[in-house]
Amino acid sequence: xxxxxFDKVWDAHSVRRLADGQTQLLIGxxxxxxxxxxxxxxxxxxxxxKVLMPHRTFAxxxxxxxxxxxxxxxxxxxxxxxxxxxxxxxxGSGITFxxxxxxxxxxxxxxxxxQGITQPGTTIACGDSHTSTHGxxxxxxxxxxxxxxxxxxxxxxxxxxxxxxxxxxxTGSLGPGVxxxxxxxxxxxxxxxxxxxxxxxxxxxxxxxRFSMExxxxxxxxxxxxxxxxxYVNPDETTFAYLKGRPYAxxxxxxxxxxxxxxxxxxxxxxxxxxxxxxDAREIAPTVTWGINPGQGVAxxxxxxxxxxxxxxxxxxxxxxxxxxxxxxxxxPIKGTRIDVAFLGSCTNGRxxxxxxxxxxxxxxxxxxxxxxxxxxxxxxVALLCAELGIDRIFRESGFEWRAAGCSMCLAMNPDKLxxxxxxxxxxxxxxxxxxxxxxxxxxxxxxxxxxxxAVTGRVADAREVFDVSRSN
Amino acid sequence: MPLSKITKISGRGVHVAGxxxxxxxxxxxxxxxxxxxxxxxxxxxxxxxxxxxxxxxxHALNDPRFRGxxxxxxxxxxxxxxxREHAPQAIQKAGFKAVVAEGFAEIFFGNSTAIGLACLTAGxxxxxxxxxxxxxxxxxxITVDVAAQKLHFGGRSIPASIRDAARDALVNGRWDPIGELxxxxxxxRELAGxxxxxxx
Numbered sequence: 001x002x003x004x005x006f007d008k009v010w011d012a013h014s015v016r017r018l019a020d021g022q023t024q025l026l027i028g029x030x031x032x033x034x035x036x037x038x039x040x041x042x043x044x045x046x047x048x049x050k051v052l053m054p055h056r057t058f059a060x061x062x063x064x065x066x067x068x069x070x071x072x073x074x075x076x077x078x079x080x081x082x083x084x085x086x087x088x089x090x091x092g093s094g095i096t097f098x099x100x101x102x103x104x105x106x107x108x109x110x111x112x113x114x115q116g117i118t119q120p121g122t123t124i125a126c127g128d129s130h131t132s133t134h135g136x137x138x139x140x141x142x143x144x145x146x147x148x149x150x151x152x153x154x155x156x157x158x159x160x161x162x163x164x165x166x167x168x169x170x171t172g173s174l175g176p177g178v179x180x181x182x183x184x185x186x187x188x189x190x191x192x193x194x195x196x197x198x199x200x201x202x203x204x205x206x207x208x209x210r211f212s213m214e215x216x217x218x219x220x221x222x223x224x225x226x227x228x229x230x231x232y233v234n235p236d237e238t239t240f241a242y243l244k245g246r247p248y249a250x251x252x253x254x255x256x257x258x259x260x261x262x263x264x265x266x267x268x269x270x271x272x273x274x275x276x277x278x279x280d281a282r283e284i285a286p287t288v289t290w291g292i293n294p295g296q297g298v299a300x301x302x303x304x305x306x307x308x309x310x311x312x313x314x315x316x317x318x319x320x321x322x323x324x325x326x327x328x329x330x331x332x333p334i335k336g337t338r339i340d341v342a343f344l345g346s347c348t349n350g351r352x353x354x355x356x357x358x359x360x361x362x363x364x365x366x367x368x369x370x371x372x373x374x375x376x377x378x379x380x381x382v383a384l385l386c387a388e389l390g391i392d393r394i395f396r397e398s399g400f401e402w403r404a405a406g407c408s409m410c411l412a413m414n415p416d417k418l419x420x421x422x423x424x425x426x427x428x429x430x431x432x433x434x435x436x437x438x439x440x441x442x443x444x445x446x447x448x449x450x451x452x453x454x455a456v457t458g459r460v461a462d463a464r465e466v467f468d469v470s471r472s473n
Numbered sequence: 474m475p476l477s478k479i480t481k482i483s484g485r486g487v488h489v490a491g492x493x494x495x496x497x498x499x500x501x502x503x504x505x506x507x508x509x510x511x512x513x514x515x516x517x518x519x520x521x522x523x524x525x526x527x528x529x530x531x532h533a534l535n536d537p538r539f540r541g542x543x544x545x546x547x548x549x550x551x552x553x554x555x556x557r558e559h560a561p562q563a564i565q566k567a568g569f570k571a572v573v574a575e576g577f578a579e580i581f582f583g584n585s586t587a588i589g590l591a592c593l594t595a596g597x598x599x600x601x602x603x604x605x606x607x608x609x610x611x612x613x614x615i616t617v618d619v620a621a622q623k624l625h626f627g628g629r630s631i632p633a634s635i636r637d638a639a640r641d642a643l644v645n646g647r648w649d650p651i652g653e654l655x656x657x658x659x660x661x662r663e664l665a666g667x668x669x670x671x672x673x
Contacts, residue, residue, distance in 0.1 A: 019645075039558075042508070047651065082506065128555075128556055144584075145558030145584030148584070154655060155661060157661055160583075161636075161638055197578065197579055227553065258670070314492065318493070411497075411555075413502045413503065430497065430555075434498070435502075437503070
């Protein structure tokens with residue numbers, strides 16, 4: 001029988017059916033970080049049990065690390081306690097910890113792929129909803145809560161119900177200045193923030209065939225913003241080329257053997273899906289969110305919705321609430337809106353290609369007066385490559401603050417926060433009320449190049465007009 | 474230690490209105506700086522409940538009439554966003570035993586079930602009926618019958634559904650799967666031995 005990648009991976013990792021009908025699913029790779037794991041280690045101690053497969057567990061520190069100073073103890077005593085607790089837990093259990101001193105530290109969803117830990121046909125879990133990122137490699141990757149972290153630490157499994165699979169085809173070619181971020185913001189806008197509930201999203205079609213691994217990661221990363229717990233792309237030559245030679249990738253004869261397995265794990269041509277959605281790449285424009293969830297987006301040349309013109313009472317309430325928080329007028333254009341902060345980074349868009357692409361346009365330009373612009377590489381590895389390529393210098397010379405690796409202002413658990421009702425053009429993944437650290441702060445999600453266009457003009461702008469954007473996907 | 478069988482939950486209700494109430498709203502990220510879940514209940518819906526200067530906003534959870542409620546009613550896509558278990562933990566530690574909403578985000582639902590916080594789905598109009606009833610009589614006792622998938626209030630009832638696996642787990646006292654997962658460890662080792670990438 002023809003099967004999807006999801007079903008092949010699920011079946012290969014099913015240990016047994018549990019009494020209540022869920023599956024005990026083997027998790028091949030467990031990634032942990034400082035925020036959601038300490039309680040799980042505490043629960044493990046309470047149970048009197050140990051980490052079952054420490055060699056399949058990898059840790060990094062990302063959410064709470066300051067990005068502008070490197071000395072410990074951290075100024076924030078709680079942040080300091082959290083990094084120390086993670087160190088203690090990893091050392092006590094024999095878990096590999098990509099601590100800052102290793103040069104491999106960074107956002108967990110950037111470190112896994114960068115180290116070659118994230119591989120096709122595997123199952124991955126991490127106590128972070130953006131674990132869906134790893135699906136870019138044809139892995140089945142789940143964001144989990146702390147109790148499930150305990151489950152995976154203790155048993156290398158968790159109890160889960162099988163997801164349905166929705167195939168999302170994006171055919172044709174993206175126009176110049178339209179990026180992976182626009183593709184996923186468009187998908188969420190069309191299918192809704194809860195449209196993916198109960199599904200894994202399988203992304204495919206010409207656009208994904210041509211996408212680099214980093215672009216695929218950007219899309220898979222935000223699957224959860226569309227309600228899909230997992231998202232993936234079938235592995236192909238692009239995947240294998242990315243992985244080859246990375247520290248944890250198979251070597252020698254094991255490499256060829258692994259590639260054979262990885263090819264076989266892709267969805268079978270002609271397999272059945274629970275649902276199929278077809279989208280035309282030509283209809284995707286540079287997209288900017290205007291509201292308080294990632295589905296509230298518009299194309300850069302569109303106007304904001306008018307609550308008096310929407311179809312349902314529900315939509316009306318949601319538009320009104322969003323406009324009130326954002327302090328925007330119904331029906332106003334998004335373009336031209338004055339911004340206070342520009343943030344470039346996060347597990348969505350904090351990879352080398354994101355900074356490389358922006359640097360192409362930023363060179364010789366200046367951040368507008370009154371705009372605070374910060375660039376935060378997603379990992380020490382990304383920072384090193386940017387330094388080697390002189391990208392960090394381009395950012396600094398343009399007036400961006402160039403910071404050290406971490407989650408930073410995506411969720412503002414470190415000192416990088418919006419103040420008051422500042423409006424931030426952000427390459428991150430969530431525009432929820434208060435997300436960037438100030439309860440009244442406001443976030444506009446967009447692609448990195450659109451963030452750069454906003455930074456240099458001081459306003460939400462169409463990057464295709466601000467820069468000479470000639471690249472096409 | 475055997476888990477409690479969660480078949481029926483009775484108590485007073487509170488309606489926290491709105492759709493897409495995300496986990497950043499339920500527990501803002503700054504309260505995730507902790508190494509235990511103790512005390513999280515205090516920060517439930519913090520920024521929706523309080524102004525930055527500490528003064529209270531109009532919010533159902535600030536309303537003294539609903540103090541002590543143990544059943545929360547809400548809208549669609551409740552708990553979307555981050556996978557932080559701090560969200561259901563904060564709800565539970567604030568004294569809630571059940572959430573009845575129009576729908577739940579996937580990860581939130583799983584996190585809640587695993588800590589014995591019952592999440593049931595009901596229709597919008599039905600939730601509005603219950604909300605109206607508790608608004609006019611905040612002391613009204615309501616009962617969430619997990620086994621029968623109903624919510625009873627003031628002599629009336631509405632259907633309130635929960636997927637089979639979660640319902641069975643709650644009513645049979647198996648909502649925390651750790652015991653069963655540990656029993657399976659020999660099988661886990663066996664399966665891991667067969668997967669090339671897990672071979673040591």
